[in-house]
Amino acid sequence: MVNTFGTLQFTTKICIANTGTVVGPVEKDSTFADSFDEVLSLETEKDETNEQAHARMIESACHWAAKKGHTQVDKVDVLIGGDLINQLSPTNFAARSLAIPYLGVFSACASSMESVILGCLLLESGNARTVLAGASSHHQAVERQFRYPLEYGTQKPKTSQWTVTGAGFSLLEKDLKNTPVVTHATIGKVVDSQQTNPLHMGAAMASAARDTIERHLTNTNSKMADFDVIMTGDLGNIGISILKEMFQDENTGVILQDAGAQFYGNDKFFNAGGSGAGCSAVVFFGQIYDQLKKGSFKRVLLVATGALLSPLTFQQGETIPCIAHAIECRMEKRG
Amino acid sequence: MDQQQFQKIVDEKNPKVPFFMNILKAFIVGGIICTIGQLITFFYMRFFPFTEGTAGNPTVATLVFIAMILTGTGLYKKIAQIGGAGSAVPVTGFGNAVISAAIEHKSEGYVLGVGGNMFKLAGSVILFGVLSAFVVALIKTILVNIGVVSW
């Protein structure tokens, strides 16, 4: 396992056996709608709190991943997951009912890739045979904690993003045939681009994404053109345009894409697009995973971007530090 | 890629805020809410013993009631998306801030949830209202006692 400036190379063949993605009702008409396993009819049932609904969603995503990976959840060695709520309480409650060894991780909206990286390290060191790794977010629970109460009437600026209600979990195993393989990973650095506006996450996270992508490319001495797609988590359409501007020398036209920007198509209501830990999770483990398995993508770089602010630090006038974790997946030729 | 360069790119990519349209919409929505307020005032003056001066109080209470209905049914945030300050500045905006926080934190119970979080958004309005009223009244009273100003 060669570690050059945060980039890990996995010598053993770590495969994503299968994935499970569950989304809320609002995400029914997203551009990636057909790749989701389950669409909930209601975000929160009648007498359920947001956190209980959030935990229920995580559980069903894990069950989907295990079922599609031809195993049961209680046979999985470790569950690694995270979300955006205080002290990861929804994931903790889901892990309580899943009753398997559990590692909670937090790096805001980059938690999905962080949990996959940790899962790969566990598998690489031989200390686990199967790992469930993923992340999730829930609009009603997150909106209340980070921004305003749901019914509060404010005029959302064009730079604001809509937190996706979604849970995406992947089942990681070793040495499987014709499944996508995680070959490299880059651990993000906390980068602060002196942004203070919590309603303009794209600008805050863009430089963190750029730093991780650049380090990944130099450490694996490859170029952007070698990849079918480099997809960031939730920069939103303004964030991704900033990122493209920063890479303007290389031809980033088609390759550099953003899950959040494309998530709701160009529906003006969602302003700059989707965001949240669930956004990168359900798109990477849904749409991108299906494309890899079908073989239409050979080599992809998935960069989940997270803003490490809290309502407290924002009110104390701090700027917004951000982080971006990345994994590189390949699909070798069939047979 | 130093900070200035990055900031230049960010400012360049920032979508321009539609000033004129926002101001126009705020004017229209604010005006409509105040006109409704005026109609309510006339209603109270016509059927109840309220004069022009005293009809303000029941009007405000009725508008907050309307804000409760609109907030509960989820319409207020749609109006606010169009109106912006036009729906936040009138007293219905104050009502919406209190009521949306109350509805939101019901899951934590009435004492800690609703009680503790109700004035999360609107509390500052009361604080600064009382503070500024105190300071202004103090200054004016002192000036009057010195004789510089009359009541």
Add this chain to the structure above:
Amino acid sequence: MWEVHLDKGKYLVSNLHISNTSEHTNTKKGASNHMKKSLIVFLMVLLLGACSSEKEKVIFPSDNSSSLKPIMQKQDTIYGYKSVINEEDILVAININRFDRFNKAKIEKKITKQIEKQFPEKKVLVTGDQKLMWEVETIIEKKLKQKELKKSIEKIKLLSKEET
């Protein structure tokens, strides 16, 4: 700079140089321009409606209105008044011109002083309040006699003193 040509001559709107006016030229020009025009016409109609007024000058009971009428004629800031007189009370409800309502308090004081000079022995109440105007109108319509007249005048006086 943004202008609207109406039959009443030019009406300059928002000569603030707001940076976004150029934005309107390229993005969805038709929709926002159409909306702006309809909103401005709507505004014009509202402004025109501002100068309707009813002219009514009534003194009740009219027999001893000799010295009150000249005082009321002199007032230029009101466009109508209704007044009630009995043994020791004079009650005058006035309709103040819209733009003079800013100094409604001063106008009321001024007229009260003039009437008190003219009727030293009477208690005078001058008010621009719409509610009291309606009350005075009901008195005049019902043509109340001495006892009810006195009672309703007291009621109106109490009403006007109310604070909250």
Add this chain to the structure above:
Amino acid sequence: MISSLVTAFIVGGLICVVGQIFMDVFKLTPAHTLSTLVVLGSILDGFGLYEPLIDFAGAGATVPITSFGNSLTHGALAEAEKHGLIGVLTGMFEVTSSGISSAILFGVIGAFIFQKRKTTY
């Protein structure tokens, strides 16, 4: 009748435009904007300018949040006139009480009646 509706529309709209300018030009959050407007309301009443505005515009001046600051100051000044300095404290909520009490009351009733609903957009 009509003219007071029109002036209420225009004056109310203009106060909201001031709020919108605070939000868009000075980039203030809604809470900052409302607080500034309340302070503005009480300062205006200190100079005795707000009462004539209410006489002129009617609901156009009593509905916006500036009237909350105004009625607080007005109550304090009225009481201070009678009882001197201590009146500033005792008179504060003399005139205005319906705004806050109705907000509290309808807040609790609203929390009681309205369930959380599906996120509509």
